[in-house]
Amino acid sequence: MKSINDTLNKIRQNGKKAFVAYITAGDPNLNKTVELVETISEAGADIIELGVPFSDPLADGPTNQKASERALKQGCHLGGVLESVSKIRQKGIETPIVLFSYMNPLFRFGFGELSRRCREVGVNGLLPVDLTPESFLEEERHFKNALEKERIEPIFLMAPTTKTSRWKLIEKETKGFIYYVSRTGTTGVSDKLSEGLLGKLKEVRKVVKKPLIVGFGLSKSEQVKTLAPYCDGIVVGSAIVREIETAKNFKEAKKNTHSLVTKLKESLI
Amino acid sequence: MNPNSRGFYGQYGGSYIPETLSAPIEEIKEAFEKFKNEESFQADLSYWQKEYIGRATPLTYAERLTHFLGGPKIYLKREDLTHTGAHKINNTLGQILIAKRMGKKRIIAETGAGQHGVAVATVCALFGLSCTIYMGEDDTKRQRLNVYRMKLLGASVRPVTLGSRTLKDAINEAMRDWVTNIKNSYYLLGSALGPHPYPQMVTEFQSIIGREVKEQILKKEGRLPDQLIACVGGGSNAIGLFHPFLEDKDVSLIGVEAGGFGIKEKRHSARFEGGSVGIFQGTKTVILQDQFGQIEETESISAGLDYAGIGPLHCYLKEMGRAKYTYATDEEAMNAFSILSKMEGIIPALESSHAIAYIIKEAAHLSKDKIIVCNLSGRGDKDVETAILYSSKEEVNN
Numbered sequence A: 001m002k003s004i005n006d007t008l009n010k011i012r013q014n015g016k017k018a019f020v021a022y023i024t025a026g027d028p029n030l031n032k033t034v035e036l037v038e039t040i041s042e043a044g045a046d047i048i049e050l051g052v053p054f055s056d057p058l059a060d061g062p063t064n065q066k067a068s069e070r071a072l073k074q075g076c077h078l079g080g081v082l083e084s085v086s087k088i089r090q091k092g093i094e095t096p097i098v099l100f101s102y103m104n105p106l107f108r109f110g111f112g113e114l115s116r117r118c119r120e121v122g123v124n125g126l127l128p129v130d131l132t133p134e135s136f137l138e139e140e141r142h143f144k145n146a147l148e149k150e151r152i153e154p155i156f157l158m159a160p161t162t163k164t165s166r167w168k169l170i171e172k173e174t175k176g177f178i179y180y181v182s183r184t185g186t187t188g189v190s191d192k193l194s195e196g197l198l199g200k201l202k203e204v205r206k207v208v209k210k211p212l213i214v215g216f217g218l219s220k221s222e223q224v225k226t227l228a229p230y231c232d233g234i235v236v237g238s239a240i241v242r243e244i245e246t247a248k249n250f251k252e253a254k255k256n257t258h259s260l261v262t263k264l265k266e267s268l269i
Numbered sequence B: 001m002n003p004n005s006r007g008f009y010g011q012y013g014g015s016y017i018p019e020t021l022s023a024p025i026e027e028i029k030e031a032f033e034k035f036k037n038e039e040s041f042q043a044d045l046s047y048w049q050k051e052y053i054g055r056a057t058p059l060t061y062a063e064r065l066t067h068f069l070g071g072p073k074i075y076l077k078r079e080d081l082t083h084t085g086a087h088k089i090n091n092t093l094g095q096i097l098i099a100k101r102m103g104k105k106r107i108i109a110e111t112g113a114g115q116h117g118v119a120v121a122t123v124c125a126l127f128g129l130s131c132t133i134y135m136g137e138d139d140t141k142r143q144r145l146n147v148y149r150m151k152l153l154g155a156s157v158r159p160v161t162l163g164s165r166t167l168k169d170a171i172n173e174a175m176r177d178w179v180t181n182i183k184n185s186y187y188l189l190g191s192a193l194g195p196h197p198y199p200q201m202v203t204e205f206q207s208i209i210g211r212e213v214k215e216q217i218l219k220k221e222g223r224l225p226d227q228l229i230a231c232v233g234g235g236s237n238a239i240g241l242f243h244p245f246l247e248d249k250d251v252s253l254i255g256v257e258a259g260g261f262g263i264k265e266k267r268h269s270a271r272f273e274g275g276s277v278g279i280f281q282g283t284k285t286v287i288l289q290d291q292f293g294q295i296e297e298t299e300s301i302s303a304g305l306d307y308a309g310i311g312p313l314h315c316y317l318k319e320m321g322r323a324k325y326t327y328a329t330d331e332e333a334m335n336a337f338s339i340l341s342k343m344e345g346i347i348p349a350l351e352s353s354h355a356i357a358y359i360i361k362e363a364a365h366l367s368k369d370k371i372i373v374c375n376l377s378g379r380g381d382k383d384v385e386t387a388i389l390y391s392s393k394e395e396v397n398n
């Protein structure tokens, strides 16, 4: 299993950009998640983000909300997601995996137990969507301690609205990379890059040194091409989830996600 | 009682939000801190409280109910007599005065029963701001009248069709709108819930209820009451009544949650009966959740109490033993709805009926020389249709 850091450093050294692919775990079910991760890795994803389904995903747009609902109907929960990661590793897939989750399922699982299990099954990082680095350092410091103990990497978001005074704090607390939210809004596909994004990225770049991975709303080759020079990589989520949702059958879902990832990855380089 | 600088009451509260909301929440916090102590803000607030809401609301001695139950002297704090008919307007007025000072042009809000939505639409009409209200599709059906009222007041009402289609889903959707439109929009949250500073801000604007009660009861009885009773959805009317009495240790505080169809049947909204600590919609609080941390569906005849979380300060008051919490079922609330209507000529909101139901159950255990004050948080006109449906089901069952 590769670490997020090594993976991103290598990509940087080669003058390339990272492709991060997001899917919701358990959509359409956990066995298929294992297959989809295999497909997406083969297609060239450098890091995989697995969404832990939650009943109230308030940072997500309709595409990911519905995926979460489908996964929950299948009885998919954090414990099952961890087991599927173990299966992914058993298949010899070494791509770094980050769990994207709302706090409550993590809190309920217990931070100590969660970190241990992440280590055991081969999860590299955790992205708690509704946790700020401030809370991570204060009230939820036992979460931080637990992750540190098991060397699981916390990942924090930075947004266009994030005050300049907090950039350094976010950079300090995030471990694998900074996930830069490319627009103010929820996850979900949009056609255009938001206004002022490239300028913002330039400013951020001057201040933070850790890898900057940009996502939220990306789906098109042109968007990816435009963004690439300004960051270390991109995340594509809803666009992939949408392929899974709209495919006639699972075979087609695999085929379509494969070609989408291949196409966007090519635009990145 | 104020939270610490990070918005915590003991272990409850705080601010658990996606990064995009960090800056707008901070902006609201700064504005609230700045304006709440400003004389001109307070003068503005008092003016509209008096001239528009119609405050102070009366503290009515419920003489026939008192004699009927044969227990303590019962007073009703008449929030049903405010403009728009529920305590919700105390909060919407306070927050819109802040939003206006922040230069916001568009207001977003969620609503369950529709009372908060109506109160938001009302103050938006008063100050000429654009207004978008999210409401679970199920709630738009059981509260049709309020949907029409909001539209009449110029608001755009958006039914939420994802999730359980009730209050929590409306909050999710309102927050999604907010992260997308933070520049010009202000999210006007309706209860003592959500990320800091909302619980503190809502508590502040609702505390006028308790402050008035204190003054009124001292005038009428020359002493403080023995017990205060209020229904608890998110917890705003209850905290508004309780807050000014927190230091008066001889006044006991009782919050009444919605027991719904039944606790054993797991068809209820009583967070303190089977709930546990979790992180939900921006705050750490007691919630109804399953073993995997998924939020459970709730049930109550009153849309305003039908919610899986509770304001963080209530968790703290319960933990400290300062307030006690109990519940009333749908059946008990419906019975109270009808009794108060006949005994006092006051049709209470179904939410408030839960507090009345507690009094009907417990009055016999209190002696006649005691004084209790019940917050009549709203009037029941909006609930008449629900009551008709409920009684026709009862007839079929009997």
Ligand SMILES: Cc1ncc(COP(=O)(O)O)c(C=O)c1O
Residues within 6 Å of the ligand: B086, B087, B088, B112, B113, B114, B115, B116, B190, B191, B192, B231, B232, B233, B234, B235, B236, B237, B238, B303, B304, B305, B349, B351, B352, B377, B378, B379
């Ligand atoms: C009349 C009335 N009372 C009580 C409530 C419950 O809310 P809270 O617990 O915030 O007072 C509502 C909510 O809609 C309401 O309309």
